[in-house]
Amino acid sequence: MTAGPAEPARTAEAGRRPTVTSRVLGILGAFTPERPALSITQIARRAGLPLSTAHRLAGELACWGALERDAEGLYRIGLRLWEVGALARGPALREAAMPFLEDLYEATHENIHLAVLDGLDVVYIERISARDAVHVFSRVGGRWPAHATGVGLAMLAHTGRDVQERAIAGPLRRFTPQTIATGAELRRVLAEVRRTGAAISDGQVETFALSVGAPVFGPDDTVVAAVAVVVPASGWEARSLVPVVRAGARGISRALGAPRAVRPPESAMREV
Incomplete structure (x- = not known):
């Protein structure tokens, strides 16, 4: 089943400034089975974030291991999330x-x-x-x-x-x-x-x-x-x-x- 692009973070709650958590979730939600590798520009657009904000948060996520950045500068979901996900439902x-x-x-x-x-x-x-x-x-x-x-x-x-x-x-x-x-x-x-x-x-x-x-x-x-x-x-x-x-x-x-x-x-x- 195909998942569409993530909804922009600002639409989560109209008229209210998005939280850091919603922005981070928007970045993670930008990745799909059809688009497993994204540039920082694509992440920013799909997550509805300013480029500078997407760059900063993606860097922090990469340091933690939630994202990985390859030699061409593309980001992918990192193995740290796989470790956390493996705990779901026990x-x-x-x-x-x-x-x-x-x-x-x-x-x-x-x-x-x-x-x-x-x-x-x-x-x-x-x-x-x-x-x-x-x-x-x-x-x-x-x-x-x-x-x-x-x-x-x-x-x-x-x-x-x-x-x-x-x-x-x-x-x-x-x-x-x-x-x-x-x-x-x-x-x-x-x-x-x-x-x-x-x-x-x-x-x-x-x-x-x-x-x-x-x-x-x-x-x-x-x-x-x-x-x-x-x-x-x-x-x-x-x-x-x-x-x-x-x-x-x-x-x-x-x-x-x-x-x-x-x-x-x-x-x-x-x-x-």
Whole structure:
């Protein structure tokens, strides 16, 4: 999903002088996956700052490690931010998940995703992929609308009713003819995910990719993440992937201490 240029810092609160914090966030927000390297002039323009202010703040951010400046004078996000970002939602989640993600990878040699819910989007926090796996747009740190992904549907189906209703109310962005595009359809799909314990997103982001996801629960039995396998839409049967993805998610939930993960799952007693 493409992120546009950062909003100028002065528009954050009309008529009020922007704070140093808002200016710094404006600089960081100027960088996108499509524009990972920027000159100081581009940073100033995209952040809505005077050139002198952008130069001074970018220099301070570079000294701290939040930005890096290459030999050509272009700035990029620095590794210090990666270190801080790795703490988001707790490193325990990724640590608990990795053995199960690796098992899923060995079973498929395709794309394995671990994601968390942020509003009505999913943010990918881990990905394992083979060189010749089916092409996907996801990347660690990237985000996509939850309604169009296997991990997103798995989490939406088990999150709070208020979040579900906001998603159902839309708008629902369409990527392919198969993308869920109406609230009624999304409501039906979420009910099916709760019934089966797994979400199937077939061709919703790319028509040739099939995603099967399952929810991961934390110590208080609330959904904290989801895991998914993304394979080619042709040559794979979604139903055959549901048990292994569901088992992987359940293993992660158990490692996180979710009480429901030590009880026999109701969905396991039903036909998918």
